[in-house]
Amino acid sequence: MKGNQSIEFQKEVYVLGAASVTGQKEGEGPLGAVFDKVVKDPMFGQKTWEEAESRFQGEAAGLVLQKCSLKPKDIRMVFAGDLLAQSIASCFGLMELNRPVYGLFGACSTMGEALSLGAMMIDGGYGDRVLAMTSSHFASAEKEFRFPLAYGNQRPPSSSWTVTGSGACILSKEKSPVRITGVTSGKIIDFGLKDSQNMGGCMAPAAADTIAQNLRDFDRIPSDYDKIITGDLGSIGREILLELLKQKDFDITEQYLDCGMIIFDPEKQDTNAGGSGCGCAAVVLASWILPRIASGEWKRVLFVPTGALMSKVSFFEGQSVPGIAQGVVLEYCGKENDHGLF
Amino acid sequence: MKGNQSIEFQKEVYVLGAASVTGQKEGEGPLGAVFDKVVKDPMFGQKTWEEAESRFQGEAAGLVLQKCSLKPKDIRMVFAGDLLAQSIASCFGLMELNRPVYGLFGACSTMGEALSLGAMMIDGGYGDRVLAMTSSHFASAEKEFRFPLAYGNQRPPSSSWTVTGSGACILSKEKSPVRITGVTSGKIIDFGLKDSQNMGGCMAPAAADTIAQNLRDFDRIPSDYDKIITGDLGSIGREILLELLKQKDFDITEQYLDCGMIIFDPEKQDTNAGGSGCGCAAVVLASWILPRIASGEWKRVLFVPTGALMSKVSFFEGQSVPGIAQGVVLEYCGKENDHGLF
Numbered sequence: 001m002k003g004n005q006s007i008e009f010q011k012e013v014y015v016l017g018a019a020s021v022t023g024q025k026e027g028e029g030p031l032g033a034v035f036d037k038v039v040k041d042p043m044f045g046q047k048t049w050e051e052a053e054s055r056f057q058g059e060a061a062g063l064v065l066q067k068c069s070l071k072p073k074d075i076r077m078v079f080a081g082d083l084l085a086q087s088i089a090s091c092f093g094l095m096e097l098n099r100p101v102y103g104l105f106g107a108c109s110t111m112g113e114a115l116s117l118g119a120m121m122i123d124g125g126y127g128d129r130v131l132a133m134t135s136s137h138f139a140s141a142e143k144e145f146r147f148p149l150a151y152g153n154q155r156p157p158s159s160s161w162t163v164t165g166s167g168a169c170i171l172s173k174e175k176s177p178v179r180i181t182g183v184t185s186g187k188i189i190d191f192g193l194k195d196s197q198n199m200g201g202c203m204a205p206a207a208a209d210t211i212a213q214n215l216r217d218f219d220r221i222p223s224d225y226d227k228i229i230t231g232d233l234g235s236i237g238r239e240i241l242l243e244l245l246k247q248k249d250f251d252i253t254e255q256y257l258d259c260g261m262i263i264f265d266p267e268k269q270d271t272n273a274g275g276s277g278c279g280c281a282a283v284v285l286a287s288w289i290l291p292r293i294a295s296g297e298w299k300r301v302l303f304v305p306t307g308a309l310m311s312k313v314s315f316f317e318g319q320s321v322p323g324i325a326q327g328v329v330l331e332y333c334g335k336e337n338d339h340g341l342f
Numbered sequence: 343m344k345g346n347q348s349i350e351f352q353k354e355v356y357v358l359g360a361a362s363v364t365g366q367k368e369g370e371g372p373l374g375a376v377f378d379k380v381v382k383d384p385m386f387g388q389k390t391w392e393e394a395e396s397r398f399q400g401e402a403a404g405l406v407l408q409k410c411s412l413k414p415k416d417i418r419m420v421f422a423g424d425l426l427a428q429s430i431a432s433c434f435g436l437m438e439l440n441r442p443v444y445g446l447f448g449a450c451s452t453m454g455e456a457l458s459l460g461a462m463m464i465d466g467g468y469g470d471r472v473l474a475m476t477s478s479h480f481a482s483a484e485k486e487f488r489f490p491l492a493y494g495n496q497r498p499p500s501s502s503w504t505v506t507g508s509g510a511c512i513l514s515k516e517k518s519p520v521r522i523t524g525v526t527s528g529k530i531i532d533f534g535l536k537d538s539q540n541m542g543g544c545m546a547p548a549a550a551d552t553i554a555q556n557l558r559d560f561d562r563i564p565s566d567y568d569k570i571i572t573g574d575l576g577s578i579g580r581e582i583l584l585e586l587l588k589q590k591d592f593d594i595t596e597q598y599l600d601c602g603m604i605i606f607d608p609e610k611q612d613t614n615a616g617g618s619g620c621g622c623a624a625v626v627l628a629s630w631i632l633p634r635i636a637s638g639e640w641k642r643v644l645f646v647p648t649g650a651l652m653s654k655v656s657f658f659e660g661q662s663v664p665g666i667a668q669g670v671v672l673e674y675c676g677k678e679n680d681h682g683l684f
Contacts, residue, residue, distance in 0.1 A: 085427030100527030124466030185442030
């Protein structure tokens with residue numbers, strides 16, 4: 001335990017490998033070249049959007065195992081979740097692995113939750129290798145939360161574009177150039193916002209809370225991190241986050257990045273405030289953030305996926321959209337550990 | 343680690359206290375007298391079924407804290423989940439606690455998942471006290487998975503009745519007469535059944551898998567347990583479970599109980615196959631199982647909440663209903679540890 005809400009790992013917990021599989025739009029974006037696999041068919045050969053999302057998960061799991069030269073039986077347990085009701089993308093996507101599963105729900109913060117719990121499992125000695133993963137799909141998410149695609153609704157400038165894709169990481173005690181050195185567990189934070197088309201605004205207070213808590217718990221200043229990277233606040237959430245943190249006397253402007261603002265080109269790709277969805281933070285982590293840490297370009301990164309806690313029902317019943325953010329500290333740990341997998 | 347899918351805790355992890363809050367029908371059932379609080383108003387003073395379910399969670403959390411003479415700040419983290427899409431009962435029910443939350447989804451196995459992960463947190467030294475809890479509500483579950491109540495649909499004999507209620511446990515290193523000594527992590531098991539009105543049948547294969555794995559991993563025979571208790575298989579799931587385990591050369595007939603078959607009187611209460619829902623296993627554990635272990639009546643119990651993994655969408659799209667079951671080993675640890683809280 002470290003401070004009020006954080007954990008500093010005493011033993012070494014490594015991100016052994018990672019993989020990403022995305023849809024075509026993500027493949028056409030600024031990060032298109034770094035993803036392990038870009039799938040042109042949004043249905044991924046399946047009959048429904050939900051089955052397609054499951055296949056993205058299955059594919060990402062298979063790829064990360066292949067990259068690490070592991071078999072499913074080498075994985076002790078899986079931490080996974082997604083945005084769909086009753087997490088069906090994960091349930092049906094991971095069944096074939098035939099490994100023990102702990103299902104998670106943290107909306108778009110799920111990759112942070114999976115990495116946090118997975119790291120505790122490795123540090124605690126409860127498993128040699130843990131698979132942490134999540135997914136989202138533009139079409140299944142629109143159907144789940146907003147409008148059927150065929151309705152062709154207008155999207156306000158504050159709206160985000162759910163990333164189609166799945167990202168997976170294997171955590172292990174086996175050495176790699178990237179270590180998880182700590183986590184900060186997030187609280188549910190509600191500023192009373194009710195606009196599900198402005199999720200960045202809804203999640204920014206939670207991100208601010210977790211980032212400030214991380215800095216306090218580890219007794220750090222923002223420049224102790226090379227980067228502080230949220231999941232999918234987008235351009236509007238960004239401004240709110242930076243302002244809220246300034247009110248707490250932390251200026252993270254120089255270190256700050258948001259996966260949702262990196263994955264698409266909002267001008268050319270018509271994605272408004274940016275990318276979102278569980279898959280957004282997961283694929284950017286797997287294929288863009290981790291390689292930069294593994295190369296030593298960044299020595300220490302605070303990765304903070306953010307989730308908007310809502311359902312169709314809670315929205316229609318007039319509830320607010322609270323947020324949650326789970327913080328994970330990733331550190332470079334030397335060229336001598338480079339295994340060439342990132 | 344123990345065997346292929348289990349963990350044996352090296353340090354002592356205790357269930358410090360527990361609380362249950364149920365609806366009126368549960369209060370009128372065979373266990374009515376043992377619940378901490380029975381609420382007559384199914385809306386619990388709220389405007390919607392979902393808000394009512396959230397209030398059940400908030401109430402159970404408040405009660406267990408009160409019984410243990412603790413304040414929310416004494417809880418390091420919360421593991422919670424429910425059956426509703428995007429876990430809104432937990433999100434809105436636990437916000438006021440203002441504590442770090444890891445949201446779970448394991449359908450009706452969620453109490454087993456929360457206890458398993460919570461126990462690892464305590465054993466691993468990641469928190470002094472963890473709150474593990476879950477809830478369900480008959481009306482919000484019918485709306486979520488089947489038919490609106492007002493439709494007055496017929497219920498086949500294989501259907502179960504979702505328990506209205508919430509159960510909460512505080513796990514800690516502080517001594518109590520009940521210890522968690524191990525867990526067995528469950529796999530997603532799919533026998534291809536598609537009938538969401540026969541969830542006991544859908545979940546029985548997963549329960550059989552986890553129970554058999556537990557016995558193998560800990561090198562035990564069924565009589566090493568005083569009781570082996572599933573969450574909500576009901577009368578039909580029971581028969582399938584016992585048969586499947588016999589095929590694996592384990593006869594647990596003598597030790598076997600199911601929370602769903604205990605909580606209601608199917609003859610008088612018209613509950614068909616039995617009770618179900620996350621809340622079923624949770625309230626029976628909190629107020630009926632734990633006191634029996636705390637008194638020494640049972641020395642060792644295998645508690646196995648079972649979940650049916652499905653959503654309205656997966657059902658309508660013709661998917662099967664896979665199951666998952668999370669096993670938790672609870673043991674009596676002596677009169678000298680009795681603190682009078684059960």
